[in-house]
Amino acid sequence: MAQGINTAGTKLEIGTGAGGATYIQVKGFTDFSGLGGGSAAVIDNTDFDSVAKEKSMGLPDEGQLSVTLIFLPKDAGQLALRAARGTRAATKFRLTLSDGTKYEMTSFVLTFERSGGQDENVKATATLEITGAVTETAAA
Template identity: 40%
Template sequence: MPNTAISAQGSTLQISSTAGSAKTISGIALGNPTILTSAAHGLSNGDVVTLAGLTGADAGLLNGQQVVIRNVTANTFAVDIDTTGKTITAAGTATPLTWVPINNITQFKGFDGQANEIDTTNLSSVAKEYMLGLQDFGHFTFDVNKDFTDAGQLACDAAKVASAVKSFKLTASNGKTATFNAFVKNTPLDGAVDQVLKVTGVTLRITGAVTYA
């Protein structure tokens, strides 16, 4: 059986920054997912865009939504919003977030959450009965070799101080992405004899869902 393992080497993590230049949406294919046409948009799987300017009776389903894109081609991309049977027409815009790489990462782990168990046992039950609550993606943690001038590391520090929700995009070595929103809970500095200065166990608390693309 062929080896299908994916190397962790070459993986990258980025934190969101300011809004980039708006991309013109010239067409829309309604359905689930919704396919938007934007000539030479230059976007990538896992990018985050805010939609605006679309028209039609049901345009509110899309306008103002900040969404993760996937199934990217040179001139189209998909968003996971069901517009089947709706009335929405282009033109409009998709304004992407820009990304800042977090450099010097040495290891990461994450998506460790689990849904709550809701006890549904009643007096007719013959054993404990449960249902699951909302999914919880938990935390994403990583270690970095400290660089006091790295823009990505500085952005994490600033997000922690501001208690701000930021978008993060993990890109694996095979190009697959996982995009999520999170708070930066801590950035603990670690120093010892005969080792580089590190930030060990940076903890991101994920809020909402993780989107894979």
């Protein structure tokens, strides 16, 4: 029987310092979605000699990564996330699964929305717009 990857131990980190060379963990991380969910443009190559539509694929767009957090207003990682939104700077991120598989990307922080409900922690949802390619490093 195949064993899947457990989400417990998954980490989100944000690049800080010169060029984002130092990563700090974003605490309170509970959920992510959208990784690998982007698409590419379809280029129409049809001409008068074509007997049906002819197409090619444009550049892939890695799309957006949505992350959910327990809102921790004093956490250095969440503060860095909020600061990146404020500066509109392209920022490095690293998502590491519990098996050690890493996804590294550069993103713009489009949103950092807080929400809450009865008998819940205050949550935050951030939307990261990925620019460029996502680099996947398989677990050792």
